[in-house]
Amino acid sequence: MLQKGNEEGFIRYFCSAGYGMEQFVVDEVTRKLEAQDVEQLQGKVLFSSSANISQVKQLKSVERLFLLLKRDPPLKMSSHANPARAASALKSTLMADPQLWTSAAMTWKRLQGVHADRKERLVEELMKEEDHESEVQIMKKRRRMAFEDELTASEHGCDETAPQENRDSSVPFSFRISCKCSGALSRCLSAQDVSKVLGASLKQLGWKVDLRYPQMEITVYLNDDHCLLGSPLTRLPLANRSYIQTTGLRSTVAWAMAQLAHIQAGFLVLDPMCGAGTILIEAAQEHKLACFLGFDIDDGQLKKASDNVEFAKLGGRMHVLRASTTAMPLPSASVDAVVCDLPFGRKFGSKSDMAASLPLILAEMERVLRVGGTLVLLLSPQLSCVLKRILTHKEPAQPDQERQHGSHGIMSTPIQGTEPPVGLMCKPYPPLHSLKHETTLRLSLGIIDGLLHKYIKTDS
Known part of the structure; x- marks a missing residue:
């Protein structure tokens, strides 16, 4: 039975899938999530659903699940274009509406239930995904992460013992970027160049780079067919099953x-x-x-x-x-x-x-x-x-x-x-x-x- 989420209205997602699996994804999201506006691309499926996020995360046919941040037509660029000019065109496309990023961050927080400390959430995810491990192993991971947090706090002069609400008001939203770039654009801009352009723009909005424990990871797909930006909603791919100990066939x-x-x-x-x-x-x-x-x-x-x-x-x-x-x-x-x-x-x-x-x-x-x-x-x-x-x-x-x-x-x-x-x-x-x-x-x-x-x- 479909359970409606607490979020208002429909949320736009996209997921990655192996070649040939796209139709299975389309059938599953339509049947299980009553998805609307389903769009099939090579290796990806876009859809909208008002289902509870816990149900969306139970999809079986997908590799990774993303909150769709932005979808644009492909950026047309000559292979001989000047890199500076290409970077400027890319920035204009990705940052055309700065308010979109603020709205996306709020939606992402609601989906993740981000009001608790993000390190605590990582520990909870580890306990769910690795429930075959002993409690001692889980506690070792908790202590290791706490130790790393203390180092991070001392490096940046942050008080990690301060109340969560105080930290939320003073610490900017943190992110890291991964990019997959192919086609004509890749001949004038590398994946690293794309990450730098987007990262610099987000820092101008007050966001902060954090390569270890980002609140949001941003994934960018750029090719000759589309420009997709999304944020993965799970730490591990959905294809990694918690109920299988030794893997065989995908x-x-x-x-x-x-x-x-x-x-x-x-x-x-x-x-x-x-x-x-x-x-x-x-x-x-x-x-x-x-x-x-x-x-x-x-x-x-x-x-x-x-x-x-x-x-x-x-x-x-x-x-x-x-x-x-x-x-x-x-x-x-x-x-x-x-x-x-x-x-x-x-x-x-x-x-x-x-x-x-x-x-x-x-x-x-x-x-x-x-x-x-x-x-x-x-x-x-x-x-x-x-x-x-x-x-x-x-x-x-x-x-x-x-x-x-x-x-x-x-x-x-x-x-x-x-x-x-x-x-x-x-x-x-x-x-x-x-x-x-x-x-x-x-x-x-x-x-x-x-x-x-x-x-x-x-x-x-």
């Missing part, structure tokens, strides 16, 4: 996979190559009335998954077992949804020849999935080509041809130190007649991209 991507599966109450959801269990844990956090099962053959990964299940307090709804994806200990048509990030890339290069094993893995996934159930797979572009061949029932090349030429550019030569399953390369693909393609999405996974596929089992 949490935002894992959440998106769970959303594609359309999990309902009473579902049994399977990840046959669960790794650290990230996908299932993300799904379990969102769907309290479903059950989750993870398989893996790597004892180290199973240990991480078990620890994560215990840390997230999901022991009653999620279980992980050692089992092979080509011979799962489950009856046919017993699972409502299958979600799986199939290993690929250098990180998994020594495990097996996934291209060779994929036909049998898919056949087993299809077997355990009930009619009407959903299959969601994350694959590399190369494995996606293999998947397409399998589902269009094309015969594979002969082993010698396959190793020499590859399939759609995929080298299927056994990785050094491993061998493909005996005879698998010479057999035709198992028939998969019941998987109907629903959608394919391309997502950024950092240095590489992945393809997210969704299928529905149509018959037995």
Whole structure:
């Protein structure tokens, strides 16, 4: 249920998201926050909402959440422009309305509840975000921060023991700036130059630079498409989950996979190559009335998954077992949804020849999935080509041809130190007649991209 915030009216936010995740963000803010004026940019989504800030901070599909301070058209600048002239044009754009900055600071304070000492708030955030640490560790951090505060006070001649209301009236609003500058503007102004221009202008308004404990951090995005200024509303990215101890797949991507599966109450959801269990844990956090099962053959990964299940307090709804994806200990048509990030890339290069094993893995996934159930797979572009061949029932090349030429550019030569399953390369693909393609999405996974596929089992 949407809870209205104490703030008057709607507040304008923007958030960053990985490439390909923007539509998931749009859907989530619309559904959960009743967001209005939603605008999608590459890697970012802007929206307005009157929801309580605590609900806004619970978004699962975003990387970082910002209060939108200012949004302007891109600053048109020739690559041969004089730096001084470019700086003057930039200042005119960023500081066109000084009152905007005062209003933004007040809004930011309301959202953060800034009436307590900012160091105390940092300690509280640490305790929330690192609640798996002991109280002794938290107290050590508190003492260290207090010691640093005393040094800061002595350096600036401030009395940190004075009442908060007195300090608020005498100490100027503090800030620091980070800037990401690209495109034509970056050829005449660096990120450091942009920070200097904005910083000098804010100091003229009476604000104070504080690189260690600023009350507000200002992030500037300048490129050929837009000029965005915002202030992050959390110390850590929202993608850093407090309920996951050991990370595996990026949490935002894992959440998106769970959303594609359309999990309902009473579902049994399977990840046959669960790794650290990230996908299932993300799904379990969102769907309290479903059950989750993870398989893996790597004892180290199973240990991480078990620890994560215990840390997230999901022991009653999620279980992980050692089992092979080509011979799962489950009856046919017993699972409502299958979600799986199939290993690929250098990180998994020594495990097996996934291209060779994929036909049998898919056949087993299809077997355990009930009619009407959903299959969601994350694959590399190369494995996606293999998947397409399998589902269009094309015969594979002969082993010698396959190793020499590859399939759609995929080298299927056994990785050094491993061998493909005996005879698998010479057999035709198992028939998969019941998987109907629903959608394919391309997502950024950092240095590489992945393809997210969704299928529905149509018959037995």
